Amino acid sequence: MRVGIADGESEVVAHLKLIVQDLGHEAVGFVESSALTQALSKKTTFDLVILDWNIPGSDGYSILQWMETNLPKRPPVIMMASRSAKRDITDALNAGADDYITKPEDRSIIAARVSALLRGSSATGAFDTEVTYGKYTMNRLEQSVTLHGKTAFLTAKEFELAEMFFKNADRTLARNFIMETIWRTTATLATRTLDMHISRVRAKLDLRPENGFRIFTVFGYGYRLETIPL
Structure with a gap:
């Protein structure tokens, strides 16, 4: 599966790309909001987007709104927010994010949250006893x-x-x-x-x-x- 990662800090992007790749998925990094929206405008498909709430050039809420308006189907979004800015977490979820990551976060927790959203419809069948x-x-x-x-x-x-x-x-x-x-x-x-x-x-x-x-x-x-x- 393909994961888009957008964060203003290249070190954070590199760190998250390694986690996603270790899970067996493809990762594409962006350090500006415009680069992400340009890729999506060219119909680049992502199964998941990890998005910094305060990404340079815009903010998480605006990017979410843009995706809702311009994409036929918005991919799941994990919003990243500083651990010291708890209000950002609430705002991100209320804005429509599917999950969040507080920075810094343990590698295993990030991997678990990425995997949870990528599992999608592969969960156990609804009719199993x-x-x-x-x-x-x-x-x-x-x-x-x-x-x-x-x-x-x-x-x-x-x-x-x-x-x-x-x-x-x-x-x-x-x-x-x-x-x-x-x-x-x-x-x-x-x-x-x-x-x-x-x-x-x-x-x-x-x-x-x-x-x-x-x-x-x-x-x-x-x-x-x-x-x-x-």
């Missing part, structure tokens, strides 16, 4: 999850929520998206229900780093199930 995510095995008929030989039985909503997180591991999910998908509502009162269900899923599935996954809150946006390299 059992699906496995790391150490976890989910049984759709029993609505149960097995870890280390111990089985936890979930309610219908808990199971639906857990499966949504596993399918979207290493991607940040907006609260509204979760509530619309599972509860068919975005009502304010439903957020308490969401928080309660996430707490129960975390406890029942024992989602901890030593088991390969953890759920954490993305302030002002939603939740993320992160893969922890073991």
